[in-house]
Amino acid sequence: xxxxxxxxxxxxxxxxxxxxxxxxxxxxxxxxxxxxxxxxxxxxxxxxxxxxxxxxxxxxxxxxxxxxxxxxxxxxxxxxxxxxxxxxxxxxxxxxxxxxxxxxxxxxxxxxxxxxxxxxxxxxxxxxxxxxxxxxxxxxxxxxxxxxxxxxxxxxxxxxxxxxxxxxxxxxxxxxxxxxxxxxxxxxxxxxxxxxxxxxxxxxxxxxxxxxxxxxxxxxxxxxxxxxxxxxxxxxxxxxxxxxxxxxxxxxxxxxxxxxxxxxxxxxxxxxxxxxxxxxxxxxxxxxxxxxxxxxxxxxxxxxxxxxxxxxxxxxxxxxxxxxxxxxxxxxxxxxxxxxxxxxxxxxxxxxxxxxxxxxxxxxxxxxxxxxxxxxxxx
Numbered sequence: 001x002x003x004x005x006x007x008x009x010x011x012x013x014x015x016x017x018x019x020x021x022x023x024x025x026x027x028x029x030x031x032x033x034x035x036x037x038x039x040x041x042x043x044x045x046x047x048x049x050x051x052x053x054x055x056x057x058x059x060x061x062x063x064x065x066x067x068x069x070x071x072x073x074x075x076x077x078x079x080x081x082x083x084x085x086x087x088x089x090x091x092x093x094x095x096x097x098x099x100x101x102x103x104x105x106x107x108x109x110x111x112x113x114x115x116x117x118x119x120x121x122x123x124x125x126x127x128x129x130x131x132x133x134x135x136x137x138x139x140x141x142x143x144x145x146x147x148x149x150x151x152x153x154x155x156x157x158x159x160x161x162x163x164x165x166x167x168x169x170x171x172x173x174x175x176x177x178x179x180x181x182x183x184x185x186x187x188x189x190x191x192x193x194x195x196x197x198x199x200x201x202x203x204x205x206x207x208x209x210x211x212x213x214x215x216x217x218x219x220x221x222x223x224x225x226x227x228x229x230x231x232x233x234x235x236x237x238x239x240x241x242x243x244x245x246x247x248x249x250x251x252x253x254x255x256x257x258x259x260x261x262x263x264x265x266x267x268x269x270x271x272x273x274x275x276x277x278x279x280x281x282x283x284x285x286x287x288x289x290x291x292x293x294x295x296x297x298x299x300x301x302x303x304x305x306x307x308x309x310x311x312x313x314x315x316x317x318x319x320x321x322x323x324x325x326x327x328x329x330x331x332x333x334x335x336x337x338x339x340x341x342x343x344x345x346x347x348x349x350x351x352x353x354x355x356x357x358x359x360x361x362x363x364x365x366x367x368x369x370x371x372x373x374x375x376x377x378x379x
Contacts, residue, residue, distance in 0.1 A: 003050045006043045007057045010035050017064035026064060027071040030200055034175035034192075035060065041188035045272070048184070052269030056184070060175075062119060067173040070121035070208050079123045079214030083206060086221040086239055087324070090228035090293070091247030092286055093182075094257030096313045099347060100247060101224035103321040105164045106343045107336035111219040112164030113212065116140070119169075123214030136161060167223045170208045174201035178227040181285055182262050185272045194288070198234035206238050220330075229289035232296035242304070243328050246293070249310035251286075251374040252360060252367050258282050259365075260358035279363030287373045294377060317344050 008016070010032055018024050042048060042056055074080070087110075089101045105112030116139045117124060130136045140161040159165065168177045176198055181190050209221055228235055228244075236242060259278050266273055297305055306327045313320045318340045325332040360367060 004053055004057070007039055007048070007053050007060065009039065013057070013060055013064060016061050017068055020061070021065055021068050021072075023068040023072050025071050025075070026067050027204070031067070031173070031175050034196075037192045038175055038180060038186070038189045041186035041190075041192075042184065045186050045188055046184045046270055047272035048270050049268060052184075052266075055269055059172075063172040063175065066119055066121055066169075070173065070211055073122050073211055074207065078211060080210040081213045081215075081217050083209050083213070083221055083239065085241045085243060086209075086223060087243045087245060087328075088228055088235065088239075089222070089224040089245045089247070090226055091308075092229075092249060092251065092254040092258070092290065093226045094254050094261065095226075095247040095249035096308065096310045097224050097226060097247050099317065100245070100308065100313060100321060100324075101222060102164060102347070103317060103340045103343055104222045104324065106339040107222075107333075108339070109218075109220060109331070109333070109336065110222045111213055111216050112222055112224075113167050113170070113209075114162055115143075115159065115165040115169070116161040117212050118165065118167075121208050121211055124212055124216060126215075130162065164222075164224075166225045167205065168225050168227055170205045171198075171201050171225075171227070173208070174204050176201040178230060178285060178289070181281065182258075183266045183273075184270055185277050185281060190285070198231040199237050202231065202234045202238040226286075227289070229286075229293040232293055233299075236300065236304075243306070244297075244304060245306045245308060245324055246297075247308045247310060247313070248378065251378060252370050255279075255283055255286060255365065255370055256358050256360045256363065258286065259360075259363040263363075275362060276364030279360070279365040282363075283365060283370060283373055287377065290374070290377045 013035070014026060017026075038060075042053075046052070048056060087104060089097050089104070091097050101112065104110060111124075114124070116130075116136050119139060120135050125133065143160050166179075168179045171177045172179065176193065176196065178193070180186060181193075209223075213219065213221065232244070235244075259275070259282050262273075262278050262282060263275055306324055308320055308324075318337065321340055322332055322337065324330075360370065
């Protein structure tokens with residue numbers, strides 16, 4: 001079979017998702033413009049390899065499959081639960097958001113967004129049934145193969161089907177996510193995205209949370225995504241009672257680490273996304289995100305926000321997580337504290353322990369350039 005010369009079209013990607021699911025209802029067409037812009041940018045800007053085109057096609061088809069599945073579940077009256085006072089963890093990538101998020105979600109009173117349920121949205125089945133679920137087993141097997149084939153990536157960011165993950169995986173149903181920019185050089189899509197109102201994407205995000213949490217009444221959602229930095233106004237328009245935790249880390253280290261993750265994740269996908277391009281793109285992307293976040297947050301009641309310094313978190317992870325509860329007036333049980341202590345112990349000794357090396361120079365960046373771009377945004 002001849003290699004595709006592009007990732008696809010809006011029409012044929014929908015047709016492919018329909019072939020997989022048997023579903024034709026994608027919940028309207030509001031995502032078509034975003035998908036078209038992204039496809040055009042992949043074609044014009046990204047210089048994807050044949051392998052990269054296959055990867056991007058699979059990613060976008062997966063987003064449409066997830067969109068159709070959530071529409072079908074809601075249409076057939078699947079259980080849903082309202083979302084009350086959710087916690088959103090955000091901040092520069094590689095600034096402790098993942099570790100803090102995972103500590104907060106082990107509280108039995110909380111729920112996080114497991115990776116496999118972002119791919120097949122449905123009311124969360126009882127945990128004991130997951131191993132016998134063929135869909136879960138297939139997704140888990142895929143990540144197990146990835147661990148073997150790409151051990152270096154697992155040292156940067158460990159993932160598995162049952163792990164709580166970033167909620168951009170729900171925003172991708174609207175094809176509105178900076179995750180695409182983190183894995184390809186797509187300035188056309190980037191420029192378009194900066195001018196968009198993310199509110200419709202967050203409305204869909206909320207509908208999916210209501211669906212996935214349908215069997216877990218009363219559990220508080222704890223979400224995590226660095227790209228919330230770009231959309232505080234939209235987030236708070238859709239979740240007016242949201243509580244926002246922002247992590248902070250020296251941008252020199254955060255940007256170098258973000259670049260390392262991008263390079264590891266996108267290996268062999270593109271002829272344009274070389275380390276120096278990654279460095280330029282990620283520096284501008286995340287400085288812009290922090291600018292937008294600072295401007296937006298200033299317009300709201302500051303008690304809605306809580307800042308976490310990376311150094312403080314590293315020194316006392318569980319104590320830092322407990323301080324989030326104190327700030328927002330949330331109940332912290334001994335059971336929750338014990339679960340956090342166990343999770344932290346496992347994170348520094350088990351298979352999820354981070355292990356990778358990087359410097360700004362690996363990505364064509366100098367410390368002075370990072371300092372200049374982030375001047376006035378940190379501290």
